[in-house]
Amino acid sequence: xxxxxxxxxxxxxxxxxxxxxxxxxxxxxxxxxxxxxxxxxxxxxxxxxxxxxxxxxxxxxxxxxxxxxxxxxxxxxxxxxxxxxxxxxxxxxxxxxxxxxxxxxxxxxxxxxxxxxxxxxxxxxxxxxxxxxxxxxxxxxxxxxxxxxxxxxxxxxxxxxxxxxxxxxxxxxxxxxxxxxxxxxxxxxxxxxxxxxxxxxxxxxxxxxxxxxxxxxx
Numbered sequence: 001x002x003x004x005x006x007x008x009x010x011x012x013x014x015x016x017x018x019x020x021x022x023x024x025x026x027x028x029x030x031x032x033x034x035x036x037x038x039x040x041x042x043x044x045x046x047x048x049x050x051x052x053x054x055x056x057x058x059x060x061x062x063x064x065x066x067x068x069x070x071x072x073x074x075x076x077x078x079x080x081x082x083x084x085x086x087x088x089x090x091x092x093x094x095x096x097x098x099x100x101x102x103x104x105x106x107x108x109x110x111x112x113x114x115x116x117x118x119x120x121x122x123x124x125x126x127x128x129x130x131x132x133x134x135x136x137x138x139x140x141x142x143x144x145x146x147x148x149x150x151x152x153x154x155x156x157x158x159x160x161x162x163x164x165x166x167x168x169x170x171x172x173x174x175x176x177x178x179x180x181x182x183x184x185x186x187x188x189x190x191x192x193x194x195x196x197x198x199x200x201x202x203x204x205x206x207x208x209x210x211x212x213x214x215x216x217x218x
Contacts, residue, residue: 015107015191020198022213029186029202029211030072033110036188037072040103053079054098055090063090069101070127076114076182080127082144083118084175091116091179099181107191114181124177128170136170137161187216 026032040048049069056062063086071078077099081088091097099112128136141157148154183204190198197218202211 013191014193015197016193017107018190019192020188020190020200022200022215025188025200025213027211027213029183029188030074032188032202033072033186036103036106036108036110037101039106040101040108043103043105045103045105048101048103050101052100052102053087054100055087056094056096057090058094063087070178073180076180077112078119078178078180080124080176080178082139082142082176084146085144088144088179092118097181109189111187111189112181112183113185114183116179116181119178119180121172121177125172127178128172128176133165133170134162137165139176140170140173192218 026035037048047068050066051069052064053067054062054064065087067079067081067087069077069079083089083092095116097114097116099110099114101110103109128139131139137158141161142154185204186202188198188200188202192198195218199216199218201214201216203214204210205212
């Protein structure tokens with residue numbers, strides 16, 4: 001523990017920037033997400049597409065990390081990773097996952113639960129080809145989530161690969177690509193005064209495939 005005697009219980013922020021009412025939300029959660037995401041972009045928030053991704057082992061032990069959203073399409077939310085990484089392996093074993101976007105400047109967060117699946121090879125290839133060559137090399141050489149001997153080891157492999165692929169186009173590794181997360185519910189959270197936050201949930205109804213809008217207590 002720190003010795004600076006900081007009283008964590010005294011850290012408080014009284015949210016009063018905006019409201020979230022049923023009569024003002026979109027009927028479709030993707031449209032509501034688009035509105036809030038555009039607000040985050042227009043507010044010049046650093047990496048507004050960053051979100052926390054929670055995965056779980058088959059025996060229920062969770063893990064969470066920050067990743068970057070790269071596309072929103074009708075099938076769901078897309079990000080890219082090494083399939084042999086911890087998150088990649090966990091999603092392939094247990095595709096149930098959760099996402100959280102937090103935009104503190106707007107006093108907002110969006111929580112999404114969904115089911116992940118691999119993107120097609122062609123979609124992954126198209127995105128991989130669009131990345132800067134240095135990022136392509138980084139994806140190829142890094143055995144993500146595995147133990148490596150040192151930072152120097154990683155940088156040496158990177159420098160060697162820069163020379164190797166100087167005039168050669170890199171191929172998409174079979175261990176790297178995209179996931180798409182298909183939501184089953186969304187929760188939009190707007191901070192309010194006195195901790196009486198607004199929480200609007202969109203729940204996908206399994207038999208009708210329609211979204212039900214629900215208010216949750218803060």
